[in-house]
Amino acid sequence: MSQENAILIGKKPPMNYVLACLTAFHEGADEVVIKARGRPISTAVDVAEMVRRKFMPSASISEVTIGTEEIQLREGGVKRTSSITIKMRRKK
């Protein structure tokens, strides 16, 4: 399967996102992409580490990138937030 499984991390408990990752892998995804903006960035790292260490040792982190996203505000102007993208792959 080559579709991208993207999981956007928000304010829910980390285990919710861990389960979303595990479900995507169990449904046959080769790659799961974990994304976060702002404060939840640290949760994104927790989620990736929990998946890899506790639940799916066959999964590994293939790439981590950071960046800045610009959000257009309705009242005009732009707001910049840091972002992270963590790519996880399952070894065959």
Added chain:
Amino acid sequence: MSQENAILIGKKPPMNYVLACLTAFHEGADEVVIKARGRPISTAVDVAEMVRRKFMPSASISEVTIGTEEIQLREGGVKRTSSITIKMRRKK
């Protein structure tokens, strides 16, 4: 200069760490390593992005790695925390 300039991100305002990075580069460092554990991980990403985008366009992010660190507790047992390491380099 080949020494490693490591900056550990904590709970101070992000600008404190941005200044620490800029100072290290201005003192001749080719590489600055930004590290954080737990909640300040998102601040670490903010700091790297601010250095690169606002203050030093000649600096770029050369590597981002995430991991888990184990801290031995005095009362016995271990505590695990997620960590991030962001390497920044200055283009010559």
